[in-house]
Amino acid sequence: xxxxxxxPRWSKVLLFVLCLAPLFRLAWRAWNQDLTANPxxxxxxxxxxxxxRLIVVTLFVTPLRKMLHLPDLIRFRRMIGLFAFFYACLxxxxxxxxxxxxxxxxxxxxFVKRRFIIAxxxxxxxxxxxxxxxxxxxxxxxxxxxxxxxxxxxxxxxIAAVVHYYWLVKSDIRLPLLYGTLVAxxxxxxxxxxxxxxxxxxxRKRTAPALPTV
Ligand code: HEM
Numbered sequence: 001x002x003x004x005x006x007x008p009r010w011s012k013v014l015l016f017v018l019c020l021a022p023l024f025r026l027a028w029r030a031w032n033q034d035l036t037a038n039p040x041x042x043x044x045x046x047x048x049x050x051x052x053r054l055i056v057v058t059l060f061v062t063p064l065r066k067m068l069h070l071p072d073l074i075r076f077r078r079m080i081g082l083f084a085f086f087y088a089c090l091x092x093x094x095x096x097x098x099x100x101x102x103x104x105x106x107x108x109x110x111f112v113k114r115r116f117i118i119a120x121x122x123x124x125x126x127x128x129x130x131x132x133x134x135x136x137x138x139x140x141x142x143x144x145x146x147x148x149x150x151x152x153x154x155x156x157x158x159i160a161a162v163v164h165y166y167w168l169v170k171s172d173i174r175l176p177l178l179y180g181t182l183v184a185x186x187x188x189x190x191x192x193x194x195x196x197x198x199x200x201x202x203x204r205k206r207t208a209p210a211l212p213t214v
Contacts, residue, residue, distance in 0.1 A: 061076065
C-alpha cells in the first residue's frame with residue numbers, strides 16, 4: 001500500500017490549531033456570556049469531555065498507524081497527548097479553583113463523599129509523569145525501553161478516566177460506555193499485538209538460519 005506522507009511542519013500546525021479550537025470556542029462563549037446558567041459546571045463538563053476525547057485519540061494512534069499503514073501518525077501522538085493533559089489541567093483547575101475555591105476542607109469532603117473524584121484524580125496524576133517525560137530529551141535520558149514502560153501509564157489513565165465518567169453520571173451511561181468500549185478496543189489491540197509478537201518470535205527463531213556472528 002502506498003504510504004501517505006504529510007508535510008511535517010504544516011500538518012503539526014494544523015493539528016495544533018485543531019486541538020486549540022475547543023479552547024477558542026470556550027473563550028468565545030465566555031466572551032459572549034454564553035456559558036449557560038451555571039458557567040462553572042459548563043466549563044467542568046466541557047474541559048472533561050475534551051480531556052477524555054483526546055486521551056482516547058492518543059490511545060488509537062498506534063493501532064491506526066499499524067492497521068492503516070500510516071507510520072507518520074506517530075509524529076502527532078505527543079501533541080495530542082499533551083493537549084489531553086492541557087484540557088485535564090483546565091478541568092482540574094476549574095474544580096479546584098472555581099468550584100471549590102481552594103477550600104481544602106471542602107476538597108477533602110469531596111474525596112470522601114464522591115468516589116468519582118478519586119478516579120479522576122488518579123487519571124490526572126498518572127498523566128503528570130507522562131507529560132513531563134514526553135520530550136525527546138527524556139526518551140534519551142530514560143532509554144527507549146524504560147520510557148516505553150513508563151508511558152504504559154496512559155492505559156491506566158484511559159481506564160481511570162472512563163471509571164471517573166461512569167461513576168459520575170446519574171442515569172444516562174451511554175457516553176461512558178462508548179468511551180469504555182473504545183478504551184477496551186485500544187487495549188485489546190495491544191494485547192493481541194503482544195500475543196502475536198510473542199507467538200511469532202520462537203517461530204522466527206526456528207526457521208531463520210543461524211547466522212555466523214562476524
Ligand atoms: C484525566 C483526567 C480526567 C478526565 C479525562 C475527566 C473527564 C471528565 C468527564 C468526561 C466528565 C463529564 C463531562 C460531561 O458530563 O459532559 C467529568 C466531570 C467532572 N470531573 Fe472529571 N476528568 C478528569 C479528572 C478530574 C479531576 C482530577 C477532578 C477533580 C479532582 C475531576 C472532577 C470532575 C467533576 C467535579 C465533574 C462534574 C461532575 C458532575 O457534573 O456531577 N475530574 N470529568
